[in-house]
Amino acid sequence: MSEQEGAPSEDRRKYEFQKVIEDLKDYTGSGTQLVTIYIPPDKQISDVVAHVTQEHSEASNIKSKQTRTNVQDALKSIKDRLRYYDTFPPENGLVVFSGAVDSGGGRTDMVTEVLESPPQPIESFRYHCDDEFLTEPLEEMLGDKGLYGLIVLDRREANVGWLKGKRIEAVKSASSLVPGKQRKGGQSAQRFARLRLEAIDNFYQEVAGMADDLFVPKRHELDGILVGGPSPTKDEFLDGDYLHHELQDSVLGKFDVSYTDESGLKELVDRAQDTLAEADLMDDKSDMEEFFKELNGGNLATYGFEPTRKNLVMGSVETLLISEDLRKDIVTYECPNGHEERELVGQRADTPDHTCSECGEDAEAAERDDAIDHLMEIADQRGTDTHFISTDFEKGEQLLTAFGGIAGLLRYGTGV
Numbered sequence: 258m259s260e261q262e263g264a265p266s267e268d269r270r271k272y273e274f275q276k277v278i279e280d281l282k283d284y285t286g287s288g289t290q291l292v293t294i295y296i297p298p299d300k301q302i303s304d305v306v307a308h309v310t311q312e313h314s315e316a317s318n319i320k321s322k323q324t325r326t327n328v329q330d331a332l333k334s335i336k337d338r339l340r341y342y343d344t345f346p347p348e349n350g351l352v353v354f355s356g357a358v359d360s361g362g363g364r365t366d367m368v369t370e371v372l373e374s375p376p377q378p379i380e381s382f383r384y385h386c387d388d389e390f391l392t393e394p395l396e397e398m399l400g401d402k403g404l405y406g407l408i409v410l411d412r413r414e415a416n417v418g419w420l421k422g423k424r425i426e427a428v429k430s431a432s433s434l435v436p437g438k439q440r441k442g443g444q445s446a447q448r449f450a451r452l453r454l455e456a457i458d459n460f461y462q463e464v465a466g467m468a469d470d471l472f473v474p475k476r477h478e479l480d481g482i483l484v485g486g487p488s489p490t491k492d493e494f495l496d497g498d499y500l501h502h503e504l505q506d507s508v509l510g511k512f513d514v515s516y517t518d519e520s521g522l523k524e525l526v527d528r529a530q531d532t533l534a535e536a537d538l539m540d541d542k543s544d545m546e547e548f549f550k551e552l553n554g555g556n557l558a559t560y561g562f563e564p565t566r567k568n569l570v571m572g573s574v575e576t577l578l579i580s581e582d583l584r585k586d587i588v589t590y591e592c593p594n595g596h597e598e599r600e601l602v603g604q605r606a607d608t609p610d611h612t613c614s615e616c617g618e619d620a621e622a623a624e625r626d627d628a629i630d631h632l633m634e635i636a637d638q639r640g641t642d643t644h645f646i647s648t649d650f651e652k653g654e655q656l657l658t659a660f661g662g663i664a665g666l667l668r669y670g671t672g673v
């Protein structure tokens with residue numbers, strides 16, 4: 258909603274990255290000659306250039322003449338590309354890939370790819386030279402979904418923090434003054450027990466306060482809260498309604514963890530893997546539930562490439578649903594009588610011949626685009642949200658296999 262009209266959506270940018278990464282992963286070098294550089298946003302470009310210059314001179318020691326030449330060519334190409342940047346890289350940093358890749362038959366092709374502003378900030382500078390490009394850090398960023406609140410506590414210590422994608426951030430901690438179970442001599446047992454319960458109650462309130470301060474302002478972005486600790490502490494804490502009422506419904510589960518320091522946050526995330534995987538699919542599942550509901554009795558569903566595209570162009574699609582495993586091209590054909598038709602083809606397939614269905618003339622392929630790019634561009638122009646749907650659940654798999662990987666939920670029931 259807050260996205261600018263016509264500006265590429267975040268999903269679309271992620272898809273662009275995804276495609277480049279898939280291409281880069283296919284490349285291999287015949288030797289250790291493919292260079293990848295991750296540049297964090299606070300790294301001066303001049304430092305990077307100095308590093309590349311240093312590597313260039315060290316590469317002169319490489320024994321194989323071919324590898325040496327290839328590495329030096331890659332580094333030179335990187336330096337050329339870095340000239341386009343000012344003092345610092347753009348927001349979130351830069352990733353540069355360059356090298357001579359095998360193109361079959363013993364020949365090589367020089368490939369240089371610069372990815373600007375990845376979805377998350379690059380955390381540390383990395384220079385990597387191997388027979389493959391280093392794509393894992395970028396893949397991890399793209400796979401990152403979700404924002405979760407984390408709480409671990411026992412009666413002595415508590416930590417709260419975030420799980421952002423796969424990154425765990427410890428934010429606040431507290432320790433309690435709850436006395437141990439052994440009372441000191443001279444203290445009445447009753448009084449001791451009461452003071453101890455009070456101290457526990459105070460501590461739970463303090464922990465809830467920390468969690469509220471952190472999570473309440475983000476409650477609309479929050480995908481859930483995980484609570485960890487030994488029994489019965491975490492149960493007492495949750496059952497006692499200490500958390501802000503708006504957060505209580507967000508608690509996805511409670512988990513046994515043995516540590517309540519920062520390492521406990523990591524333990525909590527490890528224990529909650531199944532719950533998190535389930536939660537990551539929740540949006541996708543509810544999209545598909547809605548689609549099937551409309552399909553079987555409603556009138557707000559459309560599916561398949563042509564019908565969905567027509568509705569998109571008319572501006573009647575509220576949400577475009579695309580299978581995240583859809584890898585197709587769209588070929589646009591024009592016949593001599595001016596009819597325009599499209600066909601969906603495999604990305605590695607040749608462009609097929611096409612006969613115009615209206616007049617029977619042979620049609621020429623006028624354009625060939627990536628299907629997702631093609632659809633998302635129209636969606637961006639029409640203010641349509643695009644949701645990528647995972648194939649990791651049954652209805653998500655069905656979107657790909659039974660509906661061509663493309664469907665839509667309509668704004669009003671006058672669809673095609």
Ligand SMILES: [Zn+2]
Pocket residue numbers: 592593594595596613614615616617618
């Ligand atoms: Zn025709």
